[in-house]
Each structure stands twice: as C-alpha cells, then as structure tokens.
Amino acid sequence: MGAMITTRGTITVDIELCKGCELCIPACPIDVLTMSTALNDRGERYPELAPGCTGCGACYFVCPDFVFAIYEYETPKKFPAAGGAAL
C-alpha cells in the first residue's frame, strides 16, 4: 500500500461560475488545485481538487467569482497518494 495523504478540509466548486482566471491555483499553499481538462458551459476550465486540502480558504479568498465554499472535516480523512478514480 502506498502513502496516505491526510486531508483536513474540502471545498465545493460552482463550476458554472468559474471564468478560468486561475488565480486560485498559485494561491493554494499546498498545491492541491489544478485546472480541469473539461470545459464548463462558458468554455472555461475550472479548478479540481486533489487530496491534502487543509480547509485554509485561500482559494475562497482570492476568487473573484464566488466559486468556492470551504469545509473542515470533524475527523480528517485519508486518501491514497497515487492513482484512482474520482471519489
């Protein structure tokens, strides 16, 4: 079994509000956001979340389009480090 990534928080993303500005990507202090390959109805890519989120809210703060909501788990979750489909 591979390493497990502790994940303390998570987000929701309102995909249709995203305008693809990508300001959230460098804002995330642990680099768990990447832009999708799929496009939303506007024709823009939108952020996708990998394991490891701390719920710090940096993405929420810097987003000009109110895309994110931020959550903190009562009990941190663990995800396998490599591979896998969407959970």
Add this chain to the structure above:
Amino acid sequence: MIIIDTTRPPQEPAKQKWDNRPDLLIEGDHDLCPGCGEPIALRCMLEVIQEMGLSKSAIGAVGIGCYTALTSLLDTDMVQCLHGRAPSVATGIKRMRPESLVYTMQGDGDMVNEGLQEIIHSAARGENITCLLLNNGVFGETGGHMTATTVIGQRTKNTLEGRDAAYHGHPISMTDLLTPLGGVGYVARSTVTTAKDIQRTRRYFKKAFETQIEGKGLSFIEVLTMCPTGWFIPVQEGPDYLNATMSPVFKIGEFKVDGKIVTPEGQV
C-alpha cells in the same frame, strides 16, 4: 491523481468555514472580467458587515464604474449616484439616518478624478461615513484609460508607452490627502492579491466600520484591485503586476487610527 468530488458538500461530518458568498450578495453571476479584484473587495466588505451584525443597518451610495454592475447582486439598500458624487449623497443619508451604517463604493476614476472635491470636503467635515475606494489605476468601464491614480510607467489606453510625468503629470495618493484632515478618523490602504492581503483588508473594513459606529469621523479604506483587462496583461499576471507597479507607489497599511496619525514605525 485522485480528483475529489467538489460538486456537493462533504458527506462526512464537516463544519462549513466559508459559504461561497455572504448573505448580502444575491446568488448569480456578475459580469466583471476574469481576474478582476473588485468583487473580492466587495465580498470582504459585505462579509465584515454580516459578521458585525450590521446587515440590516447598511445603506450604500454607489458611484459609476465597472463595480456598478455588481449592484444587481448587492443586497443592501442603496442609491445609484453620479460619477464622483457618492460622498455628498452618503452625507445626506447619514445626516437623516445617523443610526444607519452608511458606505460609499467608488473607483479611482470616480473618486479621484470626477469627485475629488466631494471626498475631501466630506472628510474635512468629518461625516461619519465609510468611503471605499477601489483603485486599479484605470477607468475600467470605458476601456482602460488613465486616471488620477495611474502610476508613472503604467500602461493604459491613453498612455500606451507608460505614464510619463513630464507629459501626464503625477498620480494622487488619497491616503496622503485625507490623513491630515481634522474630520478624518481612519485611513487605510490594502490590496486583494493574496489570501493574506485579503485577510488584512477584512481587518481594515472592521476598523473602518467601528470608526463610523463610534462617531470618530470619516473612515476611508482604499483597496488596490487587479484589472488585467485595463492593464492589457494576461489574467494570471494581475496580482504580480499590481504588486510590482502599484504597491511601491501606494503604500499598504493604516495611516490614521481613531483620529491619530500613525507613525511610519506603526505601519505595515
């Protein structure tokens, strides 16, 4: 790489730390450009109003600029003012309703070009209103022209080679103009480029509103915002461009608190 489902809230027990918008912002899209800093500043202000329990007190006087488009989502009572004229309207509202939390929302073209006398007079008179300046150094709504806060070297639609002091003159710093005035209780400037800056902006809003509630005079908060469209740069470069061009000229920090000028050591 595992992609986590972010289309709905977590199934497991979790506390929501931040909802995607404060109660005073109506659901829906706004029409501002990708990477615009103005919605971030507005969201900060409305979050703070809500956290302070003042949602039902707030009344706004809004100027004319790109941010005017935000007013369809802005869920406080407000007057749509003319370019530059919000401070006097806010004065009339506050004088008749001193119990209300009265704010203005204006861009640099609005406040520092057209409306410079209004903000200075309201400040000198010590009106207990909170004036928000969204400063991106351009007239965004008309296509990115030079304003009174465009910095030397900044490229705009009518300073394509960069603002040249000999030909176009110098930018005006509102914190410099307002801090010395007797009627002014709070003066601060912040940005919205990083999460840390945005947290600072929120603290400044809170202090500004406390100044109004305590009757300590006009509270002024200037927020430097990104305008990649008006600056003719890629969206992702907005924050870096702002920090490289505007922040060196327009200092970040609190300049006057509770009516006392803050010494440079006390500044950020």
Add this chain to the structure above:
Amino acid sequence: MSREFVEGSEALARAAIDAGCRFFAGYPMTPFTEVLDHMAEKMPAAGGVCINAESELEAIGMTWGALATGARAATGSVGQGLSLMQESFSEITRAELPLVVFNMARGQSDYFQSTRGGGHGDYYHIVLCPIDIHEAIEHVYLAFDLADRWRNPVQIYGDYLLGHTWESVDLSPRSVALPSKEWALDGSLNGTGRARNINSIGMTKGAKGIDPETFWNRLQDKYRVIQAAETRIETEFTDDALYTVAAWGTAAKFVRYVVREMRKEGYRIGYIRPITLWPFPTDAFKAAARGAREIGVFELNGGQMIEDVRLSLLGDAPAVSIGGISSDSSGFGVGPLLNTARIREIIERHYARVAAARAA
C-alpha cells in the same frame, strides 16, 4: 389670522419648515443667500439639518441622499447655480425623488432652463411661479405636496424681488400630513434579495441587464397625467378683450396693475398669467385668449415664455413680445422695465395699433 412683517426669503424658509422640510443644503449666491441663511438659523430648532455645502454640486448631492431616506428635503440657488446642479436634477427626477427647489432667479432669463428639463434626458420639473410672497407661501406647501404625490421634483421660480421684498404675511402653522414612503431607504430589506436601489434607469436587484426603455416610457406616461392634472392659471377680463397681455412671475404684478387701471378707463384689455410654467396651462391659455386680436407677451428676457404662448395659440392670434431683457447694473434682473408707467406706455402703444388695424 396673525400677520408678521418679514422678508420674502424668511417666509419661504419658515413655510418650508412648517410644511415638513427637515433637510436643506445650499451654497450662498445672490439673491438666494438669505433663504439659506434662514434655513440655517431655523432648521436645527425644528429638528432638521441644514448644511452650508462647499459647492452647489455637493448641495444637491446631499439633498439627494436625504430624499432617499424619505425625508422632505430641499435645495435652492439661482439660475447660474442651478446650471451646476442639472446633471443631478436629471438623475433625481428620473429616480422619482420628491425634491423641492427654491430658484431665486436673477430675473426672468431662466424660463427655458426651468421648463425644458435643463439637464440631460427626457424629464420635467413641475414649476410653480408666484406673483408675490403671499402666493409663494401657498406654493411652498403645494410644492412639497405635489412632489410627494407625483414623486417628481417641484421648483418654485422666485427672484430677487420675491426674496428681498418685505411684506406683512400670515405664517401661522398648518397641520401637514406626511405620506408614508415604502420606497425610502432604511435597510429593512437588506439580505432579502429585494433591497432597494434608488436609480434613474430602472435597475432592479438580481436582474441581469437593465430595461431603461420600459422604465423611461413609464415616466413619460406619468408626465402626461401631471400635464392634465396640475396646470394653474390666472386670468382677468379676457371674455371680451380686444388685446390681451400675458406675463409671469413678479413682473406680472406690474402688468396686472396696469391692466386693471386701463380697464377702469374703458380699454377692452385682458390679462393672462400662467402660474405653472410647467405644465404650461395650454388649454386654459388658448380658451382665455379666444377673441383677442393679439397677445402681447411681457417678459424680461429675450423671448422664452412666448414660445409656449405660441404653442398654446397655434395660430389663433399673433403673439408679440412687448417686454425684453431689462436689468440694473447688478445684473440681478431688477430692471427699468419694472415700472408701471413704462409698462402702461408700452401697452397703450400696442393696443392703439391693434385697435386701429381692427377699425381699418
């Protein structure tokens, strides 16, 4: 009824406060300054606010904000100062705020500015033009009522004579009913999705895009209703008049005096005075002028109300200007033509010409 000897400016200010005005902002300018002085002195004791604004632009801005909270609020100036306020007037009118404006004009040269919606866009102010301070006091109460009833600005067209003449007037307090205003800003709808946005182009909360066309057309419909309902006119001796003189404002008092004297001497002369400059009493004017061979228009300007006279007559009879620009060296519009002997001489000359043409 009790009487006090006061100058016109004081009467205007006190009547406004008694009518419920609780906010006033202005900038000193002759001959308006005394209205501001009296407001500054008396408004605080009535629980209101009077601000000596740093400019006319800021004065109208402050009044705009006060109106938005539902208060009865007013400003004032002179034609030149109103020029500065025009952009705000246009926005305030199309935002349907009940502004009252005290225009202490420098004479009669500002008829067009007042009646044609001096700023941008399709709008009108109701304009009440008193002949003397007694009528002006009535107009003050009427102005605040009309402004609230129609949610539209009302201007009182006064002048130097009106403001600076002292007369013995009745300023007893009246009981004034203030209407409720659901549209006024108070924060109560914040966060409900329906917070109020007082604006001039029909913006609404949560709506993408704006529909100014529908909004502005509805305002035009309102103006048609006001035009039908709110005209006022004064006429004398028009039934059998051969020659009729039309005049307005304080100058009309001189004309009315002359016409009454000439009637006593047997002249078949009539007199018409529009009291509302907008809406102009078109139908009443046309009816009163019927039968006259010519209408002499006495106004102290280059010819402004005469255009509305001609539009009212639509060719029934010619309208001839018998006044003209007249001012003393101060430029405040109190000129040598404001003299009943001179006015009489002018009217007699025109009357003689019209009578001779009829006999021929």
